[in-house]
Amino acid sequence: MLERERQQLILNRLKERGIVRVADLVAVTGASVATLRRDLAKLEDTGALRRVHGGAESVASGQSELTAPTFGASQTTNAELKQAIAAKAASLCEDGASIILNAGSTTWFMAQHLRAHRMQVLTNSFPIAQELVANSANRVVVPGGEIYREAGIILSPFDEDAIQHFAASVMFMSCYALTPMGVIESDPLVARAEAKLLSRAERLVLLVDSTKFEARGNMVVCPLSRVSTVITDPGIPRAMEDHLRSQGVEVLKAAGARLDLSAA
C-alpha cells in the first residue's frame, strides 16, 4: 500500500468517524505503527488533522460547526496551503501568552488550531471571536466598532479604544500582499485597523501563502523592518525569500502542501 493511499484512507476514516486509533489503522492498512505515526505526523503538519494520544482526531470535530460563510471563496482557494501555514503558526503559541489575530482567512484557520490553548487573544475578526469563545478556553478581547458582516471584521474610524491597554508579545497577521515595500492592504480602513492592532504587539508574524507575493494593493500597513517572521509555503519565489532574509526576516515554510485529494 502506497503512502498516499494510507493517508487518504486515514482522512476518509476521520471524516466518517471523527477520530481514529493507531491500532485500528495498523489492522486496516497492514503497515507498522512507526509508519502510521509518520503518516499522522505529516498530516498534522498540513493541518489536516490533530494528533491525540493513541490516534488522531478531525480538526473540525468540535461540537458546534458554525463555519464562516464569508470565507467561502477564498477558503477553497489554497485552503490546504493556508491550513498548513495556520497549523505551523499555532504550533508557535504557548499557553499563557498574549497574542493578536487580525481578520483573515488564514488567521481564521489558525484560530481553529487554538482550541486546546489557554491564551489571551485580541482579534478584530468577529468569526474568530465567535470560534474562540465557543470552542476554546482562551480569553478573547475585541476592539470596539461596527461589525461588517461580509468581511467579518470589527472596524472603527476613531482612535479611542479599550485595546490601547492591551499588550501582546506577538501578532499573527494575514494580509492582502507582501512586497519589498512592506505589508500591503487594499482597504484604507482595514490598513488603519491593522496598524492599530500592530502597535499593541512586540513582534509581527505574517501568515502568507505564496500567492501573496505579487505586487498589488496600495496601502502599506508597515515596512518589512517591522516583520519578525514570515510563515509561507515552499512556493515562495527565491528572490523574495533571499530579500526577506537579507532584511533580517525569519522565513518559515509550512511542510506538506504536496498531498492533496488527487486520489479522491
Add this chain to the structure above:
Amino acid sequence: MLERERQQLILNRLKERGIVRVADLVAVTGASVATLRRDLAKLEDTGALRRVHGGAESVASGQSELTAPTFGASQTTNAELKQAIAAKAASLCEDGASIILNAGSTTWFMAQHLRAHRMQVLTNSFPIAQELVANSANRVVVPGGEIYREAGIILSPFDEDAIQHFAASVMFMSCYALTPMGVIESDPLVARAEAKLLSRAERLVLLVDSTKFEARGNMVVCPLSRVSTVITDPGIPRAMEDHLRSQGVEVLKAAGARLDLSAA
C-alpha cells in the same frame, strides 16, 4: 476507547441533559471512576464544564441572566413574560433609528424580534451581536473589551472606547432589579458598563418583568428620573406602578398570557 472519545461523549451528554453523573459515565464508557474524574478535571480546566459533587454540569445554561447565578431556573418560568415584554419593546423600534441593547435575557429575546428591522444597534452582549449579525440587516456596533463567556457580555475596565462616538435615541435595558432607588445591578463592572452605554442614549426604556421589583442588589446604575419608560407585565405591584407614574415614568404592560406570578 480513547481519551478524546470519552471527553466528546461527556460533552455530548452534557449538551443533551445539562448534567452528568460519574457513575453513569462509568457504565457508558467502561472506564474507571478515576479515569472519568481525570477527564472531568481536564474538561473543567478548559472551561468546557463545571464539576459538581457526583458529576458535572454544563457551564453554558442557555442565555443566562448575567448577575443571577441562583435564578437559573426562573428564567424558563418567566420566558413567556419576557417574550411578551420583548415583543412590546421591539414594536417601539423604527427603521433608521439608533438604539442600544445591554446584555440580558430580556434584551436577547428582544433581539430576536428585530430581524426585519434596519437600525443601528449598539450592544455589549456578545450573543445579541451574533444574533443580529447572522439573522438581520441591522448595523451592529460593539464596545471594546473582553468577552465573558458565561455572561455573554463584553466588558472593559477602561474609559477609552469607540462607543463614545455613538449617539442613540433610546436604550433598551434589562436589569437586575428596579426599586425606588433606581435601576439596580449586582456587579460593579456590569453596572459601570451599563452606565457607559446609558450615557450614549437620550431616553431609557427598561424591560423588567414583575419579579424584578423586589429590592435586591447593591449597585445603582441610574436614578428613576433617568427612566423614560418601563415595559413590564400585569404582575407589577400597584404601589410600584403608582410611584413610577408619579415620577413621570411611562409604564407599559405587555399583554402577557399569564398573570399569576405577582404573589410568588
Add this chain to the structure above:
DNA sequence: TGTAAAACGATCAACGTCAATCACAAAGCG
C-alpha cells in the same frame, strides 16, 4: 446533630504510546 455512605484527591505500579535512532530495501540518478 451525629453517623454512614458516597465521592473526592493524591499516590503508585502496570501498561500503552511516543519520539528518536538504526538498519534494511526499493527507487531514482549519474
Add this chain to the structure above:
DNA sequence: CGCTTTGTGATTGACGTTGATCGTTTTACA
C-alpha cells in the same frame, strides 16, 4: 554499476494513561 534519496520496520528509553488503593472531605439521612 555505485551512490543518494525515500520509505519502511524494529528497538529503546522516556512519557502519558490507566486502574487500584489510601486517607480525607462532602453529602445524605435518621
